[in-house]
Amino acid sequence: MANIELPVRDSFSSKLGVIAAAAGSAVGLGNIWRFPYVTGENGGGAFLLIYLCFVFAIGFPVMLAEFTIGRRAKRNALGSFKKLAPGKPWYLIGSMGIVAAFMILAFYSTIAGWTLEYLVQAFANGFEGKTSEQFTRSFEVFQSGSFRPLLWQLVFMFLTAFIIYKGVKNGIEKYTKVLMPLLVVLIIIICIRSLTLEGAKEGLDFLFRPDFSKIKLTVVLKALGQAAFSLSIGMGTLITYGSYIQRDNNLPVTALQVSLADTIIAILAGVMIFPAVFAFNINPAEGPGLVFIVLPNIFEQMAGGYFFAIIFFTLLAIAALTSTVSVLEVVVAYFSEELNMKRGKATIIAAVAISIVGMFATLSFGPLKNALIFGRTIFDWFDYLSANILLPLGAILIVIFVGWYLGKKKVRDELSNQGELKGSFVNVFMVIVKFIAPIAITLAFLYGLGLIS
Numbered sequence: 360m361a362n363i364e365l366p367v368r369d370s371f372s373s374k375l376g377v378i379a380a381a382a383g384s385a386v387g388l389g390n391i392w393r394f395p396y397v398t399g400e401n402g403g404g405a406f407l408l409i410y411l412c413f414v415f416a417i418g419f420p421v422m423l424a425e426f427t428i429g430r431r432a433k434r435n436a437l438g439s440f441k442k443l444a445p446g447k448p449w450y451l452i453g454s455m456g457i458v459a460a461f462m463i464l465a466f467y468s469t470i471a472g473w474t475l476e477y478l479v480q481a482f483a484n485g486f487e488g489k490t491s492e493q494f495t496r497s498f499e500v501f502q503s504g505s506f507r508p509l510l511w512q513l514v515f516m517f518l519t520a521f522i523i524y525k526g527v528k529n530g531i532e533k534y535t536k537v538l539m540p541l542l543v544v545l546i547i548i549i550c551i552r553s554l555t556l557e558g559a560k561e562g563l564d565f566l567f568r569p570d571f572s573k574i575k576l577t578v579v580l581k582a583l584g585q586a587a588f589s590l591s592i593g594m595g596t597l598i599t600y601g602s603y604i605q606r607d608n609n610l611p612v613t614a615l616q617v618s619l620a621d622t623i624i625a626i627l628a629g630v631m632i633f634p635a636v637f638a639f640n641i642n643p644a645e646g647p648g649l650v651f652i653v654l655p656n657i658f659e660q661m662a663g664g665y666f667f668a669i670i671f672f673t674l675l676a677i678a679a680l681t682s683t684v685s686v687l688e689v690v691v692a693y694f695s696e697e698l699n700m701k702r703g704k705a706t707i708i709a710a711v712a713i714s715i716v717g718m719f720a721t722l723s724f725g726p727l728k729n730a731l732i733f734g735r736t737i738f739d740w741f742d743y744l745s746a747n748i749l750l751p752l753g754a755i756l757i758v759i760f761v762g763w764y765l766g767k768k769k770v771r772d773e774l775s776n777q778g779e780l781k782g783s784f785v786n787v788f789m790v791i792v793k794f795i796a797p798i799a800i801t802l803a804f805l806y807g808l809g810l811i812s
């Protein structure tokens with residue numbers, strides 16, 4: 360008799376695998392490239408304190424809400440809503456997530472590509488003997504070119520697609536389980552180097568000592584936006600990953616561990632960067648160029664800088680890769696489950712389509728610099744639309760869905776593994792997802808739109 364085997368849905372095989380994958384998504388350019396300069400621009404320690412409050416009071420519950428939806432439905436970001444709310448328009452949250460994933464990957468892969476260019480330069484000893492002006496100039500020349508930024512973006516997309524092509528267990532889990540511990544080791548090495556520089560203490564003071572005179576509403580809301588982007592919430596990444604989490608996994612604990620890991624890495628990124636910035640007398644509010652202009656300059660002046668530069672750009676590339684993988688998975692899971700494509704085909708189509716769109720984002724720094732649409736370049740539009748509109752809107756709707764539609768009974772089932780786990784956390788969680796999170800994220804959203812300032 361023919362033995363008919365039903366295709367089994369791929370999933371993570373271990374607790375460690377879930378954490379590595381989800382923390383891999385959360386820890387990215389948002390932690391190492393963006394967090395330090397946003398903190399630098401917004402008052403250091405005071406910003407950090409507010410950021411921490413948001414991560415744990417709002418970011419963590421939203422992450423848990425996404426895991427709950429994903430694991431309960433066992434579907435992709437759009438299919439999950441269709442399954443949990445059949446015939447209702449809630450699936451539009453999922454559609455928005457797919458569009459957001461497309462846009463995020465299009466512009467994120469531009470910056471991810473830059474990390475490879477700098478890694479290669481670090482290997483080739485390309486920073487040696489350059490002055491500050493030369494570092495700025497060479498970054499501008501590289502960024503505004505066409506061939507190299509596009510090449511690196513495509514290489515990065517290829518690496519991302521390669522991991523996704525291999526599947527959830529044999530791709531995402533297998534690679535993040537190696538890459539994430541490596542990333543932690545590399546960060547710690549650079550932190551130690553940075554802390555042993557003369558004048559390091561001033562940098563730590565800047566990062567940790569709160570100065571509340573800097574705190575205005577805009578800063579509060581920026582901290583919320585940064586927390587959402589950094590934790591990868593609001594677009595279905597964690598719904599998709601949640602759908603691969605096994606039944607016996609303790610979701611609240613997993614979400615807490617991932618939020619903690621993301622926060623610790625962001626703080627370590629600050630510890631890695633600010634002591635060095637102060638030791639070399641640089642203005643901490645250097646903006647997005649901090650990592651690509653200021654740091655190479657610091658490595659050039661530092662004993663052993665050749666090796667530290669290689670280590671730094673390796674860890675930046677790893678952080679970016681484990682995040683791009685999670686974004687591509689959102690689209691691939693959707694293509695394969697909703698449009699019935701084989702995983703391989705879905706991966707190739709998604710990666711090629713996103714790469715083509717992404718090339719326009721990359722060229723926004725060069726030949727398309729002046730191709731402005733309502734005052735913004737294509738890169739800026741993708742960044743703005745995804746981070747300031749789709750992500751917060753997605754997060755608001757996700758918590759409303761879990762708080763008001765899914766309801767307490769189903770949430771309790773999922774958070775307690777059908778009553779196996781004890782804990783009265785559910786009541787607090789429901790208050791947050793019903794009231795606190797929607798209101799707080801709505802404020803951030805309106806700020807992002809410029810409707811309040």
Ligand code: PFF
Pocket residue numbers: 384385386387388389390463588589590591592594595596682683685686
């Ligand atoms: N959390 C990632 C970072 O901090 O770089 C970026 C990101 C990944 C945002 C995945 C959103 C997402 F769905």
